[in-house]
Amino acid sequence: MSIEIPEPNGSLMLAWQVRNRHVLLVGGGAVALSRIELLLQADAKVTVVAPKIDPTIEQYEKLGLLYKVHRRKFLKDDLKMYEGEASRKLDQFSGVDHFGPEEMEQIEQAVKQEQFALVLTAIDDKNLSKQIYYWCKAGRMQVNIADKPKQCDFYFGSVVRQGSIQIMISSNGKSPRLCHKLKHDKLEPLLASLDAKTAVDNLGKMRGELRHRVAPGEDTPTIKERMAWNTQVTDLFTIEEWGQFDDTALNRLLSFYPKVPQRQDIIVVPLENF
């Protein structure tokens, strides 16, 4: 048996979920601003600590998009600024062998309301940055120290967005500017030409209708049949075609379930193409 060995030296590319989760950002300059733009796209509750705040960050604050802005130097206790009763109970839970609903709720509360999901720094003070890194790691927190790759649990990259589609480009630190070029010169025009937003909205709608109306059920055979049909039907058309379908076309597709339609059942080839 021959297998392909994965190419090493890369990153683990992940779509982190920080909706309604606290994120601490130490710093208020241009890099901090670029972090905030990404964090707001992911619906994070952002707390900024910095003596001086960039005017655009101030605009975000005025618009109510930031959870809290502290105009002062960072203090070590900031890392636990939201910790309360639920967090203090977490340590007692390490011995619990089976969690009931009440304990689950307390854990959810600690995670969602009292802890920082991520800590980011974007400051010039290298010594303070280093201490923040070690405080975070001693407290089992995930951290990114800007410009200090060794003190980062994760890196940022260039991100292209079109509706529900997000594409991140990383060069694993070799050339962030090339990532920017790839994004600007290639991926943005590509996505725009495809109307990938409509394509993914249509496919999301089809999956939802399939699960909730056409073929409901959460038992394993039903799920497997739905998934197999969805994969085959998705692959039947190009991304461009998915971007052009309307509700009538989607309903026609769904009417075939559990049979898989053929292309010509849906797409009428115009006469001039004959």
Added chain:
Amino acid sequence: MSIEIPEPNGSLMLAWQVRNRHVLLVGGGAVALSRIELLLQADAKVTVVAPKIDPTIEQYEKLGLLYKVHRRKFLKDDLKMYEGEASRKLDQFSGVDHFGPEEMEQIEQAVKQEQFALVLTAIDDKNLSKQIYYWCKAGRMQVNIADKPKQCDFYFGSVVRQGSIQIMISSNGKSPRLCHKLKHDKLEPLLASLDAKTAVDNLGKMRGELRHRVAPGEDTPTIKERMAWNTQVTDLFTIEEWGQFDDTALNRLLSFYPKVPQRQDIIVVPLENF
């Protein structure tokens, strides 16, 4: 002052760094295999726990690519299987206001050798999955429960790789199959046509030479001048052109520093283009 408000409802796209960090994977089937392929690309130390192991995962094990494979059911204590003295000291460190080299080393050891950076499950047992999620959150660990988006700190996406370049596509859960199509039909051909690998290698080489040979120094003005030059020179050529440069071209570029060359200083337009 008018600002653009970031589009909400997305993810925070991140390149996670798990090189030489422990990752726990509960499960040994097809989904587990797909996780391993991504984890090995990022040089993680993968520990697998599952009663039954996919043949390809067994091949990886035989090739020495996995840290440890346990052929048995998951036990709650697995989450702390590598915890030792350094980890136990972490809690004492929460009161320390300034870390010295010895404490930093102990923290590094706990983080790199005794803790799981990430925990992933890919099993059918929904009740066990749920308990694992809450055990992880109570222990301040980052976790992905396959097929349970609400019990995930992070999602996976489709990933394209070409050397140091990694591109991840996410549809924020709407249509993973469309991400696969975007990868297969559009991004892989695009990257292949560009030779982005050589482009990024050349740019990485140029940055390294700049920093270590042509314009060394870690003071802020030197760094800023280097970065500005690098950005301008990167933008002077297309990605395709960067993919074609050789060492002679790179050295010629670097010889202009701190002056920024012009395109025609480097690229001779062939006669037939006149």
